[in-house]
Amino acid sequence: AVLPAKPENISCIFYYKKNFTCTWSPEKEANDTWYIVKRTYCYGRKSDHCTTGNSTSTNRTSCSFYPPTITIPDIYTIQVEAQNADGIIKSDTTKWILATIVKTEPPEIYSVKPVLGVKRMVQIKWKRPVLAPASTTLKYMLRFRTVNSAHWMEINFKEYFFGHATYNLMGLQAFTEYVVALQCVAEKSMFWSGWSQEKMGTTEEE
């Protein structure tokens, strides 16, 4: 009998309002092995599972849970069972606090403009991602460069109140065109969003 390898290195990420996805190793396992991912949620009050790993499925060491049973805040436990004809091997049980693994959509910048009479500054306005938790403060990373430079400069700041989406970028060169991009992260999470689309704006003449 050749039992499957014990599933390890379980890694999970919560794409807010989209899915909660876990992956594990070993990626390469015999074709006749399949997996059951057992989840407890609602602070341990509820449980369900998802299955993966029949020989035809492409990504065989990944499984996802979907709305409406993925809501923040919550604490999950995840255990992966590997099964083949000879038996079952269980992973350790892992614990996941959703607020620490949530990933949101990128913000959307809709304006980069100078403020009348204020030199060497542009005001950046964007939309808070719709798919970002209402209960979480967002941290932002802004990067900017002049159009003819390849060197990005970066600034971090935080959302002061829900929906706060304006930033005054100062200390720039006069009458110069800049490229700006923005990404965000839920305050306790380790996963930053992707970068927003780049947006351009020009500072006032001196």
Place this chain on the structure above:
Amino acid sequence: SHMAPTNQPQPEDIGAIITELWNSSKKLLEDYQKKETGVPESTDYSLRIQTLLPCFTSDSQPPSNINSSTFLPYFKAIKPLLNNSEVQEIIEQLDKLKLQNASETEVSVPTDTFECKRFILTILRQFSECLERVKSLNSGA
């Protein structure tokens, strides 16, 4: 070893659940009002619901919490009538706040279509207003 987490969300989580519920309930009420323009609320449902559904639990310490176990049956009753995943997400959030041994009452929905819409609108409004009050209490406003 199966280390299921404690079954009760921490105070900080309760505040976050209330904010998520507030966000979902606002959206659900707006969507329903757009869909059912001209349907008036019903005062007698309002009164009956208000007496049956005390908005707060009676815990003294903050954060203030919504009376989850009395709203839950209403949302479970109207869920089949609303083709909206927001309702199930609200039920999932309310389940987190439910006291472990809370009993759950049965709710019957009016059979008349127009009455049924008034009933739904009243629940969504009451729920949204309740969350507004709880949220402002919790943010000390």
